[in-house]
Amino acid sequence: MKKTNQFLVMAFCMMFTYTLKAQMTASDPVYIETISNTSKTTNFIVGIYPKTFVYSAASENSKLTMRILNKADGEYKWKDYKVYLLLKDNSLFYNYTTKAESGDFLVNYSIEGGGKGFHEQVLCFSKKFDVDDIKLMWISFADDTFIQLTYSKGND
Numbered sequence: 001m002k003k004t005n006q007f008l009v010m011a012f013c014m015m016f017t018y019t020l021k022a023q024m025t026a027s028d029p030v031y032i033e034t035i036s037n038t039s040k041t042t043n044f045i046v047g048i049y050p051k052t053f054v055y056s057a058a059s060e061n062s063k064l065t066m067r068i069l070n071k072a073d074g075e076y077k078w079k080d081y082k083v084y085l086l087l088k089d090n091s092l093f094y095n096y097t098t099k100a101e102s103g104d105f106l107v108n109y110s111i112e113g114g115g116k117g118f119h120e121q122v123l124c125f126s127k128k129f130d131v132d133d134i135k136l137m138w139i140s141f142a143d144d145t146f147i148q149l150t151y152s153k154g155n156d
Contacts, residue, residue, distance in 0.1 A: 029051065029151070029152065029153050029154045030050070031137045031150065031152075032152055033148070036071075040071075040073075041073075043070070043072040044070045045068070048065070049065050049066075050064070050134070052065035055129075060126065061124050062127060063123065064122075064123045065121070067119070068111055069115070069118050070111040070112065070115070071115050078119065080097055082140045085134055085136075087134060090135075093125060093126075094125075096125065105121070109121075137151075
């Protein structure tokens with residue numbers, strides 16, 4: 001009985017992940033920016049996809065999926081940088097640090113270089129909101145640099 005329940009939970013999680021990945025296409029709306037330095041040792045594209053939004057009443061959190069493509073030659077280390085959201089009602093908040101040690105909820109990871117490196121992270125927010133309420137979005141880095149992401153409606 002216990003193994004059956006574990007299998008069902010695992011199957012549900014796999015279906016959920018597949019559904020989220022299938023929802024994201026190049027023509028989808030996205031908050032996006034290319035972030036690089038002049039020497040191109042840091043050179044990546046980050047996108048956060050509104051269509052992946054999920055609110056969980058059980059865990060009282062909202063989730064969005066972020067994709068990062070490392071275009072630099074060397075590896076890039078993502079170190080629990082924060083994504084800030086400003087809603088139309090002027091409330092400002094950011095994603096929280098999860099305790100995940102692997103998988104999509106991991107907040108510290110390395111991304112392979114040379115245009116091959118790709119990572120997908122689920123961002124968790126302890127606030128109920130709707131993606132239509134997002135006014136602006138930024139990424140905050142460890143050195144207090146804030147980079148605003150540009151909203152693109154996609155081709156829908």
